[in-house]
Amino acid sequence: MTIRCYIPTTLNALRSGLPGARAVAPDERGRSLRGEELETVEFDAMCIAAALAASSALDRVIGGASSGESVAGSDGDAASSGGDAASSGGDAAGPVGDGAGVGDGAGVGDGSGGARVVVAYDAPESCPRETLTEGFDLIGLVHVDMSAVASFHLDEDAVWNDAVRLALESGAEAAEDRLGESDLLWYDATELPSLLDERG
Numbered sequence: 001m002t003i004r005c006y007i008p009t010t011l012n013a014l015r016s017g018l019p020g021a022r023a024v025a026p027d028e029r030g031r032s033l034r035g036e037e038l039e040t041v042e043f044d045a046m047c048i049a050a051a052l053a054a055s056s057a058l059d060r061v062i063g064g065a066s067s068g069e070s071v072a073g074s075d076g077d078a079a080s081s082g083g084d085a086a087s088s089g090g091d092a093a094g095p096v097g098d099g100a101g102v103g104d105g106a107g108v109g110d111g112s113g114g115a116r117v118v119v120a121y122d123a124p125e126s127c128p129r130e131t132l133t134e135g136f137d138l139i140g141l142v143h144v145d146m147s148a149v150a151s152f153h154l155d156e157d158a159v160w161n162d163a164v165r166l167a168l169e170s171g172a173e174a175a176e177d178r179l180g181e182s183d184l185l186w187y188d189a190t191e192l193p194s195l196l197d198e199r200g
Contacts, residue, residue, distance in 0.1 A: 002148070003031065006046045008053035009117050014152075015196055018144035023106040023121060024049040025129070027137050045136055046118055046153070053116035054163075054179050058172045060114060061164050105190050115160050119185065120150040134154070151183040152192060 005023035013021075030041040050164070123139055134137040155163070159182045165177035187195055 001125040003125055003127070004042060004137065004150070005121055005123050006049035007121055007141070007144070008049040008051075008056065009119060010053070010057055010198055011115050011117055012115060012156075014119070016142075016190065017120070017146065020143045021144055023119075023123060023139045024052070024132060024139050025139050027131070027135055030135055035056040041135065045196040048133070048136060048182060049118045050116070050153070050179075051176075053118055054176050055172065057091055057114055057116040058167045058175050060164065061167045062172060063173075064114075064169070080146070085103040115154060119144075120153070122148045122150060146189075146192075148191075151189055152187040152195065154187065154195075155179060156182060156185055166175065 003025050005076075006017065006164075007021045009018065009021060026041040026045050027032075030038075030045075033041060115159045118194035119190040121141075121144065123141060127142075128140045129137040130140075159179065163175040163178045166178050
């Protein structure tokens with residue numbers, strides 16, 4: 001048995017193959033739901049992961065700019081940004097939907113590698129987990145098997161660039177509001193090599 005979960009991360013981390021990560025999933029009660037109710041809680045888990053990814057990536061944008069470092073070159077465990085972003089849920093993450101399109105850098109650094117990504121992943125049921133926020137667990141992934149990835153979800157290029165500009169000019173809250181106004185774009189797992197090449 002597997003647990004459908006959502007990994008908040010960046011393009012840079014994906015290039016490294018996600019040697020380890022943490023992911024958001026509905027808790028045991030949520031996973032027992034069926035039909036539209038299950039779809040709803042899984043959507044909410046994706047939104048929380050998107051909020052965590054945004055918070056972590058934008059913090060690196062602001063921190064990288066203030067220290068003069070390349071933002072695109074930084075990555076890390078987005079889930080470690082904790083419960084504040086998770087508690088904002090779908091509002092911070094915005095709606096998640098289908099689409100196509102990729103972008104260039106965020107106006108800082110040397111590419112779009114620091115852009116947030118949410119990875120839909122089928123984790124083994126034996127993975128350790130702890131409560132993240134009411135109704136949702138944080139799952140520890142010692143190793144991410146890329147063959148168990150279902151899809152990737154990214155911001156449209158113009159949206160991410162706007163968010164970075166706002167983060168630098170007005171702070172993370174304004175940037176997160178911008179991200180919340182648009183959908184994440186959906187990519188099948190098989191599209192990862194071309195996606196990384198296109199957004200290199």
